[in-house]
Amino acid sequence: MSRRCLTISLIGAVLLATAGCINVAPLVAGQMQEVVVRESPRWFEPNKVAIVDVEGFIGGGGSWLMPGTSVADVKEKLTRAADDTSVRAIVLRVNTPGGEATASDTIYHEVIRFREQTGRPVVAALRSMATSGGYYAALAADRIVAEPTTVTGSVGVSMHYVNMEGLLGKIGLKAEPIESGAMKDIGSPTRAMTPEERQVLQGVINALFERFIGLVRERRPTMTEANLKAIADGRVVTAQQALDLHLVDEIGYLDDALDQAYKLAGIQHADVIIYRPFPSYSANIYSSAASEPDPIARGLGLLLPPWSGATFLYLWTPGS
DSSP states (O other), X not given: OOHHHHHHHHHHXXXXXXXXXXXXXXXXXXXXXXXXXXXXXXXXXXXXXXXXXXXXXXXXXXXXXXXXXXXXXXXXXXXXXXXXXTEEEEEEEEEEEEEEHHHHHHHHHHHHHHHHHHOOOEEEEEXXXXXXXXXXXXXXXXXXXXXXXXEEEOOSOXXXXXXXXXXXXXXXXXXXXXXXXXXXXXXXXXXXXXXXXXXXXXXXXHHHHHXXXXXXXXXXTTOOHHHHHHHTTOOEEEHHHHHHTTSSSEEOXXXXXXXXXXXXXXXXXXXXXXXXXXXXXXXXXXXXXXXXXXXXXHXXXXXXXXXXXXXXXXXXXXXX
């Protein structure tokens, strides 16, 4: 047992003896648990640096189908850190191929909002993969550190469309939609897409791409127009290529990202913490009220990716 844990245990025992009870309301309410993952070398440490993860598929809500990061989860952790004045900086630990365009953008917005409201620095630590929506979220940080083997980039937007008209015809099925307008079922998998419909959807894709590349231009001011043009085709790049293109600030490991957080916060030591969430909670505006799907829906869901349907994605999906 570490000296700090021993100290906390002794203090807890005294409080239990004097108060006669322990308030377990936060646990019962399903609030996040704060866990120290690396202790400061100082005996009593007034400073903390919080690690906030963005990993797996980025979506608006949690998913049993494809584990990942929900907007509500990131918002809850940022709120917890903002309310704790001893948290001096955030390390955004990114390990994701990306996800929904809106969810990626909202996480970016919430990190920017945290920085503006608290004045505390955020350092993004890119791990094995930080592509598309993952890099989009990292743009909100004051500094971006990529590991030597990180794959990043994939600046762009996609929408996955599957035409199943031929397959349905083989089994004797034909869609007969009743709609209010000629393009109401645009992107339907039961028929071929018309050139006009493709043009409309391409316009949406272009607008979302312009927002993405515009944020890269704004948040990475050292990038030249030649750099921007090089990554505008959606390619993925290595950590060294990302550094050469000024997509990231340095190549290093999580320890190096933490050192950058200490430096930007003006501190030398801190407890490094994470927030361990309960499986579900409803503590912020992004929380979901959805219940678990029934067994039939669960079974059908296993046959389809989480982005099935007309979903616009900041996501790297090779082979899709």
